[in-house]
Amino acid sequence: MLRGEYYCICPACWHVFKGLDIEVDATVKSMPVHCPKCRAEAVKVLPVIRLFHDKEKNHK
Numbered sequence: 001m002l003r004g005e006y007y008c009i010c011p012a013c014w015h016v017f018k019g020l021d022i023e024v025d026a027t028v029k030s031m032p033v034h035c036p037k038c039r040a041e042a043v044k045v046l047p048v049i050r051l052f053h054d055k056e057k058n059h060k
């Protein structure tokens with residue numbers, strides 16, 4: 001199941017790219033993301049922020 005998009009950084013070549021956060025067999029575990037440049041296992045750093053997403057919610 002797809003949970004969202006994340007910015008990922010590769011610890012090997014510092015390439016920053018957008019990766020998908022995908023659940024493994026409906027558990028909390030996520031699929032590891034791999035750098036498109038060097039195929040090393042990358043680290044998720046930040047969810048992709050969608051500015052239009054929370055427009056109607058007013059959290060105080």
Ligand SMILES: [Zn+2]
Nearest residue numbers: 010013035038
């Ligand atoms: Zn890399």
